[in-house]
Amino acid sequence: xxxxxxxxxxxxxxxxxxxxxxxxxxxxxxxxxxxxxxxxxxxxxxxxxxxxxxxxxxxxxxxxxxxxxxxxxxxxxxxxxxxxxxxxxxxxxxxxxxxxxxxxxxxxxxxxxxxxxxxxxxxxxxxxxxxx
Numbered sequence: 001x002x003x004x005x006x007x008x009x010x011x012x013x014x015x016x017x018x019x020x021x022x023x024x025x026x027x028x029x030x031x032x033x034x035x036x037x038x039x040x041x042x043x044x045x046x047x048x049x050x051x052x053x054x055x056x057x058x059x060x061x062x063x064x065x066x067x068x069x070x071x072x073x074x075x076x077x078x079x080x081x082x083x084x085x086x087x088x089x090x091x092x093x094x095x096x097x098x099x100x101x102x103x104x105x106x107x108x109x110x111x112x113x114x115x116x117x118x119x120x121x122x123x124x125x126x127x128x129x130x131x132x
Contacts (some may be wrong), residue, residue: 002026002095003036003050003073004067009070013132015085017064023055028074028095028111029066037064043092044101047111049132068132071115073125082118088128118119 003026015037017023023039030040031048040048049066062109076082078093087100087110097111115127 001016001125003028004125005067005070007071007078009052009067009130011068011132012052013047013066013068015064015066016062017055018081019062020057021055021076022057023064025051025054027051027104028090028097029064031108037066039062041092041094043090043098044092044107047090047132048106049129050130052123061087067130068106069130071127071129072112074111075123076114076118076120078120078123081120081125082114083118084094084114084117086114088114089114096123097126099111108124 028040030035030045031050037048052065052067054066077096088097091098112128112130
C-alpha cells in the first residue's frame with residue numbers, strides 16, 4: 001500500500017529516475033547518486049521523500065517530483081514497536097516504515113517522526129510527519 005497524504009506538503013524536490021520504471025503516487029523513494037530516486041524496498045535506504053506524482057514506464061520521462069514534508073498515513077512493518085515522536089526509517093518491505101535505530105539520522109535515513117504509537121503485532125497504517 002502506498003502512503004496516503006493527510007496534510008498537504010509544502011516542500012518538494014525534483015529527482016532523476018529510470019525512464020522504464022513505474023512509480024505510483026505515494027511511493028516511498030530511496031535516493032541514490034547522482035540525485036536519482038527509485039521506489040524504496042530496502043531497509044535503511046537514504047530517504048528521498050514520497051512520490052507526489054505517478055511515474056509511468058510508458059511515458060519515457062526521466063524525472064519525478066517528491067514531497068519532502070507533510071503528514072502521511074504510512075504502513076508500519078512488524079519489525080518493532082514504534083512510539084509517538086520516534087524517528088522512522090524505511091523497512092525492507094516496499095512502502096513500509098520501521099523503527100529508527102542507532103545513527104540513522106546522521107546517515108540521512110530518517111523519513112520522519114511517528115505521530116502515533118504502534119505495537120508490532122500486525123502491520124498497520126500510522127501517521128508520520130515527513131521531514132526530509
